[in-house]
Each structure stands twice: as C-alpha cells, then as structure tokens.
Amino acid sequence: MTTQKDGLLIVPIIDATPGMKLGSPAYNRNGVKMLDAGTVIKSSSQLERLIGQGVQRLLIDTGDNAAPQQTPNRKTGTRSEPAPIRKSPQEFVSEMKKELVVAREVYKSASRVIENVMSDVRMGKHINNEAVKSTARDLVKSVLRNPHALLSIANLKRLDDYTFRHSVNVAAISVALANHLSFEPHLIEIIGIGGLMHDVGKARIPMHIINKAGSLTQEEFETVQHHPDYGVDICLSEHFDDSLILDIVRHHHEAYNGSGYPEGIDHTQISKFAAIVSIADFYDALTTVRSYKKKITPPEAISIVNSTSNIKFDRRLVFHFIKIIGIYPIGSVIKLASGRTAIIAGFYADDLLNPLIKVLITADHTLCRDDSTLPLKEMDDTIVELNTDFRLMGNIEDVL
Ligand SMILES: [Fe+2]
Ligand SMILES: [Fe+2]
Known part of the structure; x- marks a missing residue:
C-alpha cells in the first residue's frame, strides 16, 4: 500500500520510478544497506537491481528538495511518474x-x-x-x-x-x-x-x-x-x-x-x-x-x-x-468456502493474494443483493475454486 506521512511516502518498489528521492536508506533482504537516504533513483535498471536484492518498499521524500519526477528518461525510452495512490x-x-x-x-x-x-x-x-x-x-x-x-x-x-x-x-x-x-x-x-x-x-x-x-x-x-x-x-x-x-x-x-x-x-x-x-x-x-x-x-x-x-x-x-x-484474473468466477459464488472485481499490484471480490450468489443460491466489493481479507472467507471461463455469465461490466 502507498501511504503518505509528513512529506514521506512509503512506495512499493514496483511503483517506484526514476527521479524519486529516498527518505531513508534502502536495505536488501539480508539487511545490508543498498542506498543511502537522499539518493535520487537514477534509472529503471537501478530499481530492478533493488528488486533483485529483495527490496520491497522505499520511503520516498516528497519534500521540495526531491528531484522532478515527470522528466522522460531519453536513454531508456521510459517516462517517470509519481507513484499512484491506491484507489478504494x-x-x-x-x-x-x-x-x-x-x-x-x-x-x-x-x-x-x-x-x-x-x-x-x-x-x-x-x-x-x-x-x-x-x-x-x-x-x-x-x-x-x-x-x-x-x-x-x-x-x-x-x-x-x-x-x-x-x-x-x-x-x-x-x-x-x-x-x-x-x-x-x-x-x-x-x-x-x-x-x-x-x-x-x-x-x-x-x-x-x-x-x-x-x-x-x-x-x-x-x-x-x-x-x-x-x-x-x-x-x-x-x-x-x-x-x-x-x-x-x-x-x-x-x-x-x-x-x-x-x-x-x-x-x-x-x-x-x-x-x-x-x-x-x-x-x-x-x-x-x-x-x-x-x-x-x-x-x-x-x-x-x-x-x-x-x-x-x-x-x-x-x-x-x-x-x-495478477494471480486471480479480473472477471474470474470463484467459489468461496462459505458456499457463495463471486467474481474477482480487481486487485492491487502490491497485494495480489488479496483480490477485490464481489459476491454474486449467496450460499442459499439466491442472487446477492449486497452490491459492495471488498478485499478478500475483509470477507472472512477463502477461495476454493476458480473459473475463468466466463461465457455463462455474460460480460464482466454487466455484473460488477
Ligand atoms: Fe504467438
Ligand atoms: Fe510465434
């Protein structure tokens, strides 16, 4: 999850981009310091090296001194963007x-x-x-x-x-x-x-x-x-x-x-x-x-x-x-341990095992009247069966 705090932003490494400035050192999976606080990420390959070393999150300094984040990187043909904030x-x-x-x-x-x-x-x-x-x-x-x-x-x-x-x-x-x-x-x-x-x-x-x-x-x-x-x-x-x-x-x-x-x-x-x-x-x-x-x-x-x-x-x-x-593709029909039938409505890149779920049919085999979409972890339930063949159900947008 991306969280903001006092001019600092915790960013999953996957969402980090060149141009971002570290608000704290980055450590690898063995606790060895990879980069110092204040370092400005120079390239995608530098981020890939951090990923390879098991770095999962970076604390980014969003203060005035941070380097601009919108400059296209001409050398790699990549563009730099601020990390997205997670949507509801x-x-x-x-x-x-x-x-x-x-x-x-x-x-x-x-x-x-x-x-x-x-x-x-x-x-x-x-x-x-x-x-x-x-x-x-x-x-x-x-x-x-x-x-x-x-x-x-x-x-x-x-x-x-x-x-x-x-x-x-x-x-x-x-x-x-x-x-x-x-x-x-x-x-x-x-x-x-x-x-x-x-x-x-x-x-x-x-x-x-x-x-x-x-x-x-x-x-x-x-x-x-x-x-x-x-x-x-x-x-x-x-x-x-x-x-x-x-x-x-x-x-x-x-x-x-x-x-x-x-x-x-x-x-x-x-x-x-x-x-x-x-x-x-x-x-x-x-x-x-x-x-x-x-x-x-x-x-x-x-x-x-x-x-x-x-x-x-x-x-x-x-x-x-x-x-x-994602691990559970959007639109897949799933059976939950409670007996309910649901659809995968979305997922966050930093939380793939916790997809967003919308229940379609209750455990009593009646249409679910509750229109809400919730992360799996908030449902007190588990996925027991997955079906990506959606032909029986029509288009995803009709049931979401
Ligand atoms: Fe092919
Ligand atoms: Fe081919």
Whole structure:
C-alpha cells in the first residue's frame, strides 16, 4: 500500500520510478544497506537491481528538495511518474467499468483487423497497414486510460478464433506490460504493432499444421519454427519496416538462456521489446482453451511462467508481468468456502493474494443483493475454486 506521512511516502518498489528521492536508506533482504537516504533513483535498471536484492518498499521524500519526477528518461525510452495512490475498491471498479465498455469494442475491432491480415496474407493480397497501426493506437489509448479493462478481456478465454484472439491478447498484454514499465507512449505503440503482427508468419504455414489437434511431429515443428522469419519478410514487404517491430517479430520465440529459436540468442542479445512480447505470447498460449489441450488456469500459468525465470524469461520481467496480470484474473468466477459464488472485481499490484471480490450468489443460491466489493481479507472467507471461463455469465461490466 502507498501511504503518505509528513512529506514521506512509503512506495512499493514496483511503483517506484526514476527521479524519486529516498527518505531513508534502502536495505536488501539480508539487511545490508543498498542506498543511502537522499539518493535520487537514477534509472529503471537501478530499481530492478533493488528488486533483485529483495527490496520491497522505499520511503520516498516528497519534500521540495526531491528531484522532478515527470522528466522522460531519453536513454531508456521510459517516462517517470509519481507513484499512484491506491484507489478504494469502489473507485477501482467504477473506473475499470467505464473503460470496459470501450475496451470491448477496441478488442472486437482488433480481432477483425487481425483476421483480415491473416486472410490477406494467405491470399497473397496486401494487408491494411494503416488498420494495424490505428488498432495498436487504440489498444494503447485504452491501456493508458485504464489497463485493467483490456487486460481482463484478454485474460478471459473463449474456445473460438484462437489465432486472431491470440494476437490481440498478446498485443494487449504487451502494451499493458510496457506501460507498467513506463515506456514512452510511442514505444508502447510499436510494441502493440509488434504484438499484433508477431505471428503473421503463421499465415505461410500450412493450415493443417497450424490447426493440428495434438502435438506436432519433429518435421512439422521445424516448419512452424520458420514463422518468425516469414513474419519478417511479410512485415518488410508490407512497410512495417521499423527495426523494433522487425526485432519483435523475429525474436519472440528466443529464450533468456539461448534455448529458443530461430537464432538461439540469449538475454545479452534479446531486446526488452522482444522479451515483453515473448512473455505475453507464452502466457496467452498457456491459458488458451483449445479443444485438444488440458485447460491451465491463470494461477497455474503464472506459476509456470514464474518457474521459467532466468530460463525462458528475465526474472525481473517475470516479476513485473505478474504484477499486471495478477494471480486471480479480473472477471474470474470463484467459489468461496462459505458456499457463495463471486467474481474477482480487481486487485492491487502490491497485494495480489488479496483480490477485490464481489459476491454474486449467496450460499442459499439466491442472487446477492449486497452490491459492495471488498478485499478478500475483509470477507472472512477463502477461495476454493476458480473459473475463468466466463461465457455463462455474460460480460464482466454487466455484473460488477
Ligand atoms: Fe510465434
Ligand atoms: Fe504467438
């Protein structure tokens, strides 16, 4: 929680940004002093080092002597912002609800754009480059207004249109992660385009391999492994020639330890842009319900992603990723130990195991008349079952 006291602010390390001035020393998990009081945080990588050392909170000096916090960091392409103050559950829900209505339209239109892109490539036609770019802009605008709305739509999986939804989900998650990491808006947009286009090369892979139910043969797998290179060819011929977009498309299957494809480069050569799209891609593929695949719930997927720290993905990136996705995705229907059915209405990045809950159905199987949303810890109850397949319940905004 972010708390203000006498010109000092306790800020979870995850919300700290370059430009902030420490009001007290920062100690690591072993009690060793990492930074002195009065130190001004210089960069995101300095914060990442503190995270790596187990620092969880910083006491920030908000007095007149603190360095300005709004200066864009030109070197890293990130922007600096003051740490947000935690909203009440009601504020959290009403702000997200407002954006959900818009985000749903953005998501639907993005899925249509990707469907057209894939079919145009298959038919050898030119793709609508402008439509992809304006879709990325719309995704960024939605995330900047409220990141939880679009993310919750991307996180609730349905058993249809996998390829189109997958690309939109990857773009949405990547944009939210880049925003969380304080990338500048024009770079977030590039990441959005890269997310939308990351699998465009699959349009050159035979349909029977792409849609195959079950595992691929070695030969089929080798064919699929060409899709990043095909994607780069397609991007170049369709005027997506920004080197960052090409980097994302080419390297979204590379791994931290060098075990990925097509080049087998490791973390010293993988850009942050490709790594962001790569983690979004991995998570979305894990949690997507496909007819032949055992369903993996988001908490299971989070634990799989976490177990790949410094194998597939940089540990620091995994840390930030979990902060934006949450352990209990918004919109998940849950059963509580009391017998009540409820919905996850939100969560705070610094308190992931204490999500905001709204009860829908009482233990007597009647509709709940109480409209309030509460943190789990204030409910004297526990979560015993999680269901992210929300089809039976309609849209999240209709029940929040
Ligand atoms: Fe891919
Ligand atoms: Fe993908």
